[in-house]
Amino acid sequence: MAIKSHVQTTINGETVEFLCESRQSLLEVLRDELHLTGAKEGCNNGNCGACSVILDGRLVNSCLVLGVETEGKSVETIEGLAAPDKLHPIQDAFLENAALQCGICTPGFIMSTKALLDSNPNPTEHEIRYWLAGNLCRCTGYDKIVRAVQDAAKASA
Amino acid sequence: MSEKKEYKVIGTRPIRHDGVDKVTGRALYGADFQIAGLLHGRVLRSPHAHARIVSIDTSRAEAYPGVKGIVTAQDLPDPADKVADLGEGAVNLKYLCDNILARDKVLYKGHAVAAVAATSPHIAEEACTLIDVAYEVLPPVLEVRQAMEPDAPLLHENLKTTSLGETADEPSNVASHLQYKKGAPEKGFAEADVVIEREFVTGTVHQGYIEPHNATALYNPDGHLTIWCSTQGAFTVREQVAEILQYPISKIKVVPMEIGGGFGGKISVYIKPVAALLAMKTGKPVKVLMNRTDVFEGTGPTPASYIRVKMGATKAGKVTAAEAYLAFEAGAYPGSPVGPGAMCIFAPYNIENVLIDGYDVVVNKPKTAPYRAPGATNAAFGSETILDELAERLEIDPLEIRLMNGAKEGDRRADGPIYPRIGYIETVEAAKQHPHYAAPNGKKHHGRGVASGFWFNIGLESSVTINVNVDGTINLVEGSTDIGGTRASIAMQAAEVLGIPAESVNPSVVDTNSVGYTAVTGGSRTTYATGYAAYEAAQDVKRQMIARAAKLWEVDEANVQFADGEFSCINGKEEQISFRDLCARLGETGGPVVGSGTVNPGGAGGAFATHVVDVEVDEETGKVEILRYTATQDAGKAIHPSYVEGQIQGGVVQGIGWALNEEYIYDAEGTMTNASFLDYRMPTCLDLPMIDTVIVEVPNPGHPYGVRGVGEVPIIPPPAAIANAIYDAVGIRMTELPMSPERLLKAIGTI
Numbered sequence: 001m002a003i004k005s006h007v008q009t010t011i012n013g014e015t016v017e018f019l020c021e022s023r024q025s026l027l028e029v030l031r032d033e034l035h036l037t038g039a040k041e042g043c044n045n046g047n048c049g050a051c052s053v054i055l056d057g058r059l060v061n062s063c064l065v066l067g068v069e070t071e072g073k074s075v076e077t078i079e080g081l082a083a084p085d086k087l088h089p090i091q092d093a094f095l096e097n098a099a100l101q102c103g104i105c106t107p108g109f110i111m112s113t114k115a116l117l118d119s120n121p122n123p124t125e126h127e128i129r130y131w132l133a134g135n136l137c138r139c140t141g142y143d144k145i146v147r148a149v150q151d152a153a154k155a156s157a
Numbered sequence: 158m159s160e161k162k163e164y165k166v167i168g169t170r171p172i173r174h175d176g177v178d179k180v181t182g183r184a185l186y187g188a189d190f191q192i193a194g195l196l197h198g199r200v201l202r203s204p205h206a207h208a209r210i211v212s213i214d215t216s217r218a219e220a221y222p223g224v225k226g227i228v229t230a231q232d233l234p235d236p237a238d239k240v241a242d243l244g245e246g247a248v249n250l251k252y253l254c255d256n257i258l259a260r261d262k263v264l265y266k267g268h269a270v271a272a273v274a275a276t277s278p279h280i281a282e283e284a285c286t287l288i289d290v291a292y293e294v295l296p297p298v299l300e301v302r303q304a305m306e307p308d309a310p311l312l313h314e315n316l317k318t319t320s321l322g323e324t325a326d327e328p329s330n331v332a333s334h335l336q337y338k339k340g341a342p343e344k345g346f347a348e349a350d351v352v353i354e355r356e357f358v359t360g361t362v363h364q365g366y367i368e369p370h371n372a373t374a375l376y377n378p379d380g381h382l383t384i385w386c387s388t389q390g391a392f393t394v395r396e397q398v399a400e401i402l403q404y405p406i407s408k409i410k411v412v413p414m415e416i417g418g419g420f421g422g423k424i425s426v427y428i429k430p431v432a433a434l435l436a437m438k439t440g441k442p443v444k445v446l447m448n449r450t451d452v453f454e455g456t457g458p459t460p461a462s463y464i465r466v467k468m469g470a471t472k473a474g475k476v477t478a479a480e481a482y483l484a485f486e487a488g489a490y491p492g493s494p495v496g497p498g499a500m501c502i503f504a505p506y507n508i509e510n511v512l513i514d515g516y517d518v519v520v521n522k523p524k525t526a527p528y529r530a531p532g533a534t535n536a537a538f539g540s541e542t543i544l545d546e547l548a549e550r551l552e553i554d555p556l557e558i559r560l561m562n563g564a565k566e567g568d569r570r571a572d573g574p575i576y577p578r579i580g581y582i583e584t585v586e587a588a589k590q591h592p593h594y595a596a597p598n599g600k601k602h603h604g605r606g607v608a609s610g611f612w613f614n615i616g617l618e619s620s621v622t623i624n625v626n627v628d629g630t631i632n633l634v635e636g637s638t639d640i641g642g643t644r645a646s647i648a649m650q651a652a653e654v655l656g657i658p659a660e661s662v663n664p665s666v667v668d669t670n671s672v673g674y675t676a677v678t679g680g681s682r683t684t685y686a687t688g689y690a691a692y693e694a695a696q697d698v699k700r701q702m703i704a705r706a707a708k709l710w711e712v713d714e715a716n717v718q719f720a721d722g723e724f725s726c727i728n729g730k731e732e733q734i735s736f737r738d739l740c741a742r743l744g745e746t747g748g749p750v751v752g753s754g755t756v757n758p759g760g761a762g763g764a765f766a767t768h769v770v771d772v773e774v775d776e777e778t779g780k781v782e783i784l785r786y787t788a789t790q791d792a793g794k795a796i797h798p799s800y801v802e803g804q805i806q807g808g809v810v811q812g813i814g815w816a817l818n819e820e821y822i823y824d825a826e827g828t829m830t831n832a833s834f835l836d837y838r839m840p841t842c843l844d845l846p847m848i849d850t851v852i853v854e855v856p857n858p859g860h861p862y863g864v865r866g867v868g869e870v871p872i873i874p875p876p877a878a879i880a881n882a883i884y885d886a887v888g889i890r891m892t893e894l895p896m897s898p899e900r901l902l903k904a905i906g907t908i
Contacts (some may be wrong), residue, residue, distance in 0.1 A: 023279065037189035038182020040417065042367040043449040047834035050367055078182035091180040095172050098799035101641035101807060103179035104186060104368040104417025133843035136834060138365045138418050139641055141806030142842035144799070 009070040011036070012080025020067040026060075027051045029067035030077060038078035038107045042136065049135030052108040052115075053077045059115035061134075078107035081114065089155040090114055090148075099148035101139030109135050113149050122153055165721075166652045167862055170799045171659040173645040179415075187371035187387035187414040188446055195373070196225055196274040198435050198445035199281035200428060201288050202455055203263035203270055206297035206521040206827025207310065210261060210270070210290065218273060218287040223280035226439040227288070228431065229271045230260040234403040252490035254401050256524050257430050263292070264312055264489035265523050266828050267454025269427070274435040274443045297521035297827035301463050301486045304330040304520045312489065312519045330519045332491030337499060337513040337572040345478025345510030349469025353546050354480075356465050357539040359876075359894040360820030361486065363458040364528045365811070365839050368417020369447040370456060372429040374436035382409045382433055387416035389423045389638060390677030391669050397426045398433055412668040413638045416678075420811070421527030424677050427456055453832040457526025458821060459535075460486040460493045466502075466539035474553045476544075476562045478510040479503050483536060485517060488524040493517045497613070498532025500572040501873075502540050504611035505581050505765060506562040511571035521827050527679065529808060530612040530869035534815060534876060538894060541608035541877030546890065555607045555881070556589045559767070580791030580855030581765035585609065587789035587851045588767040596785075602774050603784070604886025609767045610873025614866030615680030616758040616859075619687040620673025621694040623651060625750040629737025630661040631698070636675030637687040639666055641807075641868070642800035646684040647691045649796050650862060654695035655736055656722025673755055681866020684796055685761055685857075692861050693754025702739055705746040709734070760859015764866055766790040768809065768874040772882040776905060779898030781817055781883060787849040788874075793857040793865030805871045806848040812875025814840045820895050 004019040011034070020029050027044075030036040030053070042048035044063045051062040054076035081088040090113050093099070100106045109132065116123060116131045123131065128149045129142075137145060178184035215227045236254040254260070259268050271288050275281035298304045298312070311328055318325040320334040346352055372386040382404065388394045391411040399406040416423060428445040435443040447455065465482040481502050485493035499515040548558040563582045569575045588594060588607065598605045622634040633648055648662035675687065699719055706724040707714040709732075716728040724739060726732035734742075743750055771785040788805050795801040818838040822831045831837050856863025880891045889904045902908045 021279070031189070035191060036182075037185070040186065040368065041188065041446075042369070042417075043834045045449070045833060045835070048367055048449075082181050087177065087180065091177075094180050095176040098170070098173070098642070098797075098803055100176075100179055101800070101803055102366070102368070102416060102418045103175075103184055104366075104415075106179050107182045110180060129841075129843045129845075133841040136367060136839060136841065138367055138420070138811070138839065139807045140803055141808075141810035141848050142840075142845055143806045143848045144803060146842060146847070 005068050007068055007071050009072065010074040012077060022066065022068055024067045025063050026065040026067050026070055027062040030062060036077055036079050040104050040107065049112060050105050050108040052111040052135065054111060054115055059112055078111055081110065090152040093148040093152035093155060097144045097148035097151060099140065099144040105135060105137045109137065109145055113152060117153055117156055121156060164653055165656065166649045166659050167794065167796050168798065170797060171645060173642050174648060174664050175639060175644050184415045186368055186417050187385065190373050190385045190414055192373065192375065192442045194441050196276060196439060196441045196443045197278040197281050198272055198274045198432055198443045199278060199285050200269045200431060200445065200451065201271040201285040202451070203259065203266060203268040205263055205292055205294050206266045207295040208263050208292035209295060210259060210263060211293055212291045213271060214289040215271065217289065218284040221284045221287055223276040224273055224284045225276065225441065226274040226435055227271060228434045228438060230258040232434050233258055233401065250400055253397065256490060257401055257427065265521050267523060269431065269455060272431045272435060274439050298330065299521055299823055299827050301461065301484045301518045301520060304518050305484065312521065316491065316519065332487060332517045332519060335496060335499060335515045338511065339571045340510035342478045342480055342510045342512040346469045348471065348477045350472045351547060351550050352467065352469040353543050354465065354467035355543060355892055357892045359462045359535045359538060361458050361461040361522060362815050362819045363453060363837065364420035364422035366418030366420060366422060369449060369452045370423065370428055371446045372432040373442060373444040374432035375442040376436040376440065380408050383412065384429055384433060385412045385414055386429055387414050387423065389416065389419040389640065389679050391636065391638065392674055393424060393677050394426055394429055395669050398430050401430045402433060410668055410670045413666055416638050416640050419640055420529045421531060421679055422456060424679055425457055425526050449834060450832045453837060454829055455523060457488065457524050459528035459531060460525045462486065462535040464535060464539040466543045468543045468547060470547045470551060472551060474551055474558050474561045476506060476508050479508050480512045481539065483515045485532065486520045486522060486525065487517050488522045489519060490524045491517055491519060493525050494527060494532030496532065498536040501533035501611050502536035504570050505564055505609045507564045507568040508562065513571060529811060529872040533610060533612055533873045534812065537608065537610050537873045538876045538880065541874065542880050542890065545606065545881040556585050559585045559609055577762070578855060578858055579763055579765060580853050583853045583855055584765050584767040584789040584791055587853050588769050588787065591769065591787050591851060593769050593785060593787040593849065598771055602776065602886050603771065604774065604882040604884065605769065605771050606878045606881030606885055607767065607769050608874035608877035608881060609765065610870050612681065612764050612870040612873065614685065614761040614764055615682045616686050616761040617676035617680065617682055618757045619675045619690040620755045621687060621690040621753065622672060623694045623698050623752040625698060625740055625743065627741050627743065629657065629740045630663065631655065633662050633664040633691060634667055634672050635664060635687055636672040637666065637683045638678045640678050641804065642797060643678070643683045643687065646796040646800060647688050650688040651691040651695040654692055654699060657736060681764065681868040682761065685860055685864045685866050686756055686758055688796065688864060689756045689758050689860060690754040693756060694752045697754060698750055698752030701750045701752060702736065705743065706734060706739055708746050709742065758859060760857065762793050762857030762859055762865040764791055764870040766870045766874055768878045770878045770882050772879060772886055774883055774886045776887065776907060779902035781879065781896060781901065783813060783846055785846055787851065788871055789851040789853055790867065790871060791853045791855050791865060792867045793860065794854055794863035795852050796862065796864060798852060801852055801867050802850045804867045805850045808868065808871025809848050809875055810840050810845060812872040813879065816876035816879040816894060816896055818895050818897060
């Protein structure tokens with residue numbers, strides 16, 4: 001049997017400890033060990049962005065990060081975005097713009113959008129499209145997602 | 158029905174009921190399901206496109222620590238060669254079973270051969286490499302025209318062509334030949350001043366849903382089997398699993414989790430019966446997940462095809478005759494959508510003389526599955542390109558020639574049906590009047606193209622139950638998995654009947670033990686048919702509530718009227734009570750009110766779309782940039798316009814991907830060489846502009862609110878519209894999909 005490592009990290013502001021095999025990705029740890037299933041597996045090789053989380057302030061595909069690599073780091077996931085009684089403005093903007101259909105890519109898009117607006121609060125349409133090109137959506141044709149991001153930027157301004 | 162009817166809820170844009178769950182990551186999709194004691198399953202797949210299975214030895218894998226059970230086709234009941242109707246048309250059971258786990262032969266690379274349940278997904282994957290399968294490799298046949306050759310390698314020794322009711326004596330890869338004929342095509346072509354004929358080829362494309370297939374099965378010693386999964390139809394999963402395992406449906410419960418896209422690809426089962434077999438064998442719950450490569454190689458894409466189209470028209474622009482020859486790759490087992498392709502190809506037009514031949518042909522590729530308007534996109538690529546060429550040759554505006562020949566109420570389609578009220582002409586008019594069509598488009602290497610499409614839409618069975626709450630809200634129970642906002646579009650139809658806001662409805666999608674039979678979320682039927690059932694269930698509630706008001710007021714039911722959410726007495730007494738207040742008095746008037754509605758409506762109205770696209774062609778790189786896109790579509794009545802727009806935009810973009818980038822690329826041995834999202838290139842948001850939509854509303858007489866299905870038709874026009882725009886830009890007729898940079902450069906002559 002593989003030997004598991006003990007890892008201490010911060011997830012959505014809370015200190016979290018877990019055991020994981022060295023081959024387990026952060027995505028596997030989030031989903032299978034910690035039951036934070038908001039990050040989704042669409043491709044498991046960094047092409048679809050459905051597993052996007054923010055690691056020490058940087059947007060990553062959690063399928064391309066090993067669980068053990070998060071020792072001492074800080075992870076933000078979709079589960080940590082809303083306040084108990086209030087959605088994050090990005091979440092509101094996605095709902096108001098009908099920017100989701102099946103919703104499987106939505107957590108990834110929202111985390112990706114958060115990373116964008118954290119670094120560039122007032123992006124142009126082209127900057128939005130360029131930034132979000134790492135997130136695949138097969139349902140919407142992206143039109144309403146781009147509009148939601150534009151609205152979220154306005155709401156946060 | 159009045160076209161001007163005023164609605165309070167329908168046509169508004171409320172926040173979808175499942176929205177908060179989906180933007181917070183709380184919505185549970187199939188792979189998110191957890192249960193104590195869970196084992197993980199993994200499927201071993203064939204490395205060969207065509208081979209005979211000589212032997213399978215699982216002993217090394219069984220001895221691997223952590224492995225709890227292994228299944229092969231030997232664990233499946235031997236399927237009789239019978240045909241069963243599983244809610245998506247007739248299916249040959251032997252083919253269905255052999256596609257789940259190969260018995261004698263593997264027929265495509267990725268064909269499932271065995272499956273392992275183990276304590277972790279990694280152990281299951283490692284154990285798969287310890288299963289020894291001996292194959293006798295056979296030559297594969299990978300293209301439809303080659304498969305039709307008399308000396309082609311045969312996939313099935315017993316498959317004989319059925320042609321117009323007759324079965325051939327000798328085996329063949331051609332499963333069937335169908336034909337539709339109307340009028341006298343030869344006479345029609347003789348009357349034409351211009352006749353154009355071309356050949357077209359389209360590649361194999363995948364639905365590309367972001368969520369891979371998944372299934373978790375649990376078997377109890379009392380024989381009850383539960384399957385949690387994402388699917389387009391929990392009831393069709395129940396039927397297919399029952400047939401494959403020869404197991405009573407009364408002992409199978411299918412729980413539909415949230416579904417991450419389907420587009421037709423999550424109707425057929427693949428790993429669900431495998432998870433069930435592993436659960437039966439181990440006595441533990443077993444979760445089986447596909448990875449992305451499994452999805453590309455082991456689930457149904459939509460067919461590649463070879464198409465020949467010939468159309469003739471008079472100088473005045475009247476199309477006098479049309480012919481089409483359609484040969485579709487079914488994949489490993491018969492059942493391509495060549496039928497719907499043949500029915501749709503000339504459907505937007507009223508043409509007097511038509512001949513259509515369709516061939517369903519097996520090849521060593523995955524068994525194809527429906528994909529959004531299955532068959533129609535392939536077909537329209539041919540017909541809509543030829544029509545564009547006719548218009549050009551006759552110097553008639555391409556929208557004008559569509560108006561001149563467009564189908565209307567009372568016209569007969571080549572395959573028989575006579576159109577009821579349809580809105581094709583209205584979509585062309587809407588495109589013509591759109592500012593996009595009047596905008597200048599003269600720059601070098603810029604071009605504009607148009608194309609239209611038709612899709613039937615379907616009805617089928619749906620059931621809805623409504624439980625009335627004491628606070629004036631309702632709980633709506635339905636069996637249609639919500640793949641794109643249908644909880645909202647169904648709830649809104651019930652809300653409209655009862656005069657309550659959309660937010661006063663709590664919709665739930667429930668398992669097969671908890672709601673009446675409901676067919677798949679597919680065929681653009683959910684808002685139409687399950688919405689219709691919700692309308693009927695709400696009418697049932699309304700009737701019962703009227704009875705309660707009558708009881709309260711001690712009057713005859715005929716004296717109670719319901720309008721705008723208020724019950725009132727219309728004879729004698731001055732009584733009035735709101736829906737909400739009456740809900741609080743159900744206990745004293747006889748107990749809870751539960752309404753139900755079931756439908757199997759025959760009046761699904763056909764949908765038409767007309768698209769306009771501007772492109773820029775880079776002659777150095779072969780890249781086609783979409784500059785502007787406008788899609789008009791008859792939705793009958795848009796219940797929630799935002800989600801109708803979303804369906805149109807999503808369909809357009811899938812069509813753009815099909816047109817420009819997407820295809821399965823095979824090597825000579827039949828291995829797909831681009832089975833990842835990196836190499837199977839779906840559109841990203843950087844590839845696209847905003848997609849403008851125009852919703853035309855010509856109410857469908859077959860639905861109380863006039864709804865037509867909207868999901869499928871928007872994928873049909875893009876490939877032809879883009880091909881026509883490329884022609885306008887650089888003067889080259891592209892006849893092969895995808896119109897990739899390489900193909901474009903070759904066509905232009907750059908390489």
